[in-house]
Amino acid sequence: MARPREFDIADAVEKAMNAFWARGYNGTSLPDLLDAMKITRGSLYKAFGSKKQLFLQSLALYDDHYVKPSVAMLQDVSMSGEHRLEKVFSGSVAVVENGDRRGCLLCNTSAGASSEDGEIASIVNDQLDRLTDAFFVALGDTTIWREKTKSRRRAEARSLSLNYVGLRVMARGGQQIEDLKMAAEQTVKRFKGAMT
Amino acid sequence: MARPREFDIADAVEKAMNAFWARGYNGTSLPDLLDAMKITRGSLYKAFGSKKQLFLQSLALYDDHYVKPSVAMLQDVSMSGEHRLEKVFSGSVAVVENGDRRGCLLCNTSAGASSEDGEIASIVNDQLDRLTDAFFVALGDTTIWREKTKSRRRAEARSLSLNYVGLRVMARGGQQIEDLKMAAEQTVKRFKGAMT
């Protein structure tokens, strides 16, 4: 009978995800991961095979924990489209106000590891695209955008994605909270009215 | 009399800047830099002191070559504000169409090295802030935004900065050109009219 594993795989992946989120893929070394995960080298390689595979699993967990719930929220018709979209932007500012400047694992990776590894890029872009699609859905439930053509809403969803990524990167890069807040609020006006 | 230097400092810094731009600060190793700059280790350390100092000089060169000229262009009253702003966004898409997916050294650094080094973050944010200020100036020369309050223009300049950073990061991360283009064009509509 085999010796049982002493750690929980899902728990370990979550710890790795947080390490990668804080330091980026390239900036997170094996010792960093071992520290964060509280396991030894042999255990890490036995369970995950390689640093990259562990990163891919971290991206999948990020999807489960953050992207899918955000997409679901953006598609939740029990709330107005305005409210749903606003939650994304105000939420991104709120975490900074709470002292969390990690930004978004997808956005950080887009600017870093993606250009070195097409597989990573593909997975990251798939997640970002799903977020854009969810922006599109929520725009269809706003007073301002519901009556415009799908094509226009599609374009605006893409422009909102630029705002989202920009907001997350600027937050991570240390921009002033007041500036981030103002930028986010102005972005919100685009689907909430008062764009005059 | 000392032996004369065999390479040109400015030329070497430009080559370093391009290496850092392509691979990021942490992703660019000393051998990468020596290759790109065509000098030896001793020469690099003699001339620049450290990898970080070389990076700071690369950021300064990026400012001279890209940020200052963009700021000047955005403030050039011989063109309409609309035209100036549009040039920034269409130009960012055009370089991608030309095969250049490096993004923007500032944006990449914001998502990467900045969080590990406050000095780098400060310099990067100073440059980004100047770009935002230049957006503000150009907005004041657009038909749509010239008659609104400074406060509103300030907010919109910040929101446009999110779009700019998002566009550059998405480009680097490998997003489809058509999507980037649509996002940029939709962003342009915000100061060029036809936001209906």
Add this chain to the structure above:
DNA sequence: AGAATTAGGAACCAATTGGTCTAATAACAT
């Protein structure tokens, strides 16, 4: 020619990197 001074070259350094390997361990079955 020798002196002075900085640059170039190449070896070296300690530390770190992602990954490998082997022995001991933990669990259950016989």
Add this chain to the structure above:
DNA sequence: ATGTTATTAGACCAATTGGTTCCTAATTCT
């Protein structure tokens, strides 16, 4: 107690990292 099997522990590996050191080289001056 022995056998089986996957896990853990910790040492090891080749390569790489940013930086240092020391000797040689290039230039001008006296």
